Amino acid sequence: MDRILQVQDVTKKYGSKHALRGVSFGLSAGKIVGLLGSNGSGKTTLMKLIAGLARPTSGRISVMGVPVGEPSKSLVSFMPDRPLTESWMNVGDALRFQQDFYPDFDPGKAKRMLEFMKLSERDKVRTLSKGMGERLQLTMALSRRAKLYIMDEPIGGVDPVARTKILNALMEFYEEDSTILLSTHLVTDIERIFDEVIFIKEGELVLHSEVEDLRLQRGKSVDELFREVYAEC
Numbered sequence: 437m438d439r440i441l442q443v444q445d446v447t448k449k450y451g452s453k454h455a456l457r458g459v460s461f462g463l464s465a466g467k468i469v470g471l472l473g474s475n476g477s478g479k480t481t482l483m484k485l486i487a488g489l490a491r492p493t494s495g496r497i498s499v500m501g502v503p504v505g506e507p508s509k510s511l512v513s514f515m516p517d518r519p520l521t522e523s524w525m526n527v528g529d530a531l532r533f534q535q536d537f538y539p540d541f542d543p544g545k546a547k548r549m550l551e552f553m554k555l556s557e558r559d560k561v562r563t564l565s566k567g568m569g570e571r572l573q574l575t576m577a578l579s580r581r582a583k584l585y586i587m588d589e590p591i592g593g594v595d596p597v598a599r600t601k602i603l604n605a606l607m608e609f610y611e612e613d614s615t616i617l618l619s620t621h622l623v624t625d626i627e628r629i630f631d632e633v634i635f636i637k638e639g640e641l642v643l644h645s646e647v648e649d650l651r652l653q654r655g656k657s658v659d660e661l662f663r664e665v666y667a668e669c
């Protein structure tokens with residue numbers, strides 16, 4: 437099976453504090469994977485390491501066999517939890533900005549996504565609502581033909597209707613030979629789209645499983661298991 441991402445024994449310390457401790461897992465192509473954990477469990481830290489925006493204290497990460505660093509950046513599309521846009525931009529400027537940076541940007545896909553998201557190139561970024569802003573960020577991230585998409589809380593703080601729209605866009609526009617790793621703590625709303633889930637707790641990986649196996653072997657939904665594992669957090 438094709439390995440898109442390999443994380444081996446990764447530890448990240450900030451000063452003397454461990455944000456991640458000995459995390460190892462691999463992801464195959466064609467999966468939507470939920471990275472789940474309570475506040476401060478290490479999700480953003482792990483995503484930044486995979487995107488090459490920070491370095492692990494120890495351990496190794498590779499994308500398509502390429503060690504994370506400058507060359508792997510062309511394989512990974514990262515949607516951070518804060519907007520990448522500038523306030524003077526309109527939606528068209530934001531997409532051109534992305535296109536200038538990334539040769540794998542697909543303008544045709546961006547156009548189809550804008551229509552699906554009910555965004556116009558003329559919309560001013562600073563006047564977009566939070567939900568519309570997240571739709572734009574998602575359009576920017578998914579319009580690249582990357583192998584691995586990393587999305588940090590793509591539906592944080594938007595209303596249930598906007599959430600459904602954003603999740604539907606993810607299902608509609610993701611390529612079957614790529615993989616999405618998506619962090620959230622809104623498990624109930626989003627678990628329907630996951631093929632696999634990873635739980636991290638206080639910097640350690642406590643579970644990596646196919647969602648189907650959780651249902652068949654443990655008789656539990658992701659949400660039920662999440663509530664059990666993080667009951668005291």
Ligand SMILES: Nc1ncnc2c1ncn2[C@@H]1O[C@H](COP(=O)(O)OP(=O)(O)OP(=O)(O)O)[C@@H](O)[C@H]1O
Nearest residue numbers: 450454455473474475476477478479480481482621
């Ligand atoms: N730049 C930093 N300097 C010092 N400590 C940090 C830094 N970034 C993160 N941490 C710490 O590392 C731990 C993990 O943080 P991280 O942001 O990765 O968690 P998270 O799971 O994404 O949390 P949330 O769900 O609240 O966004 C936390 O204890 C946090 O305080």
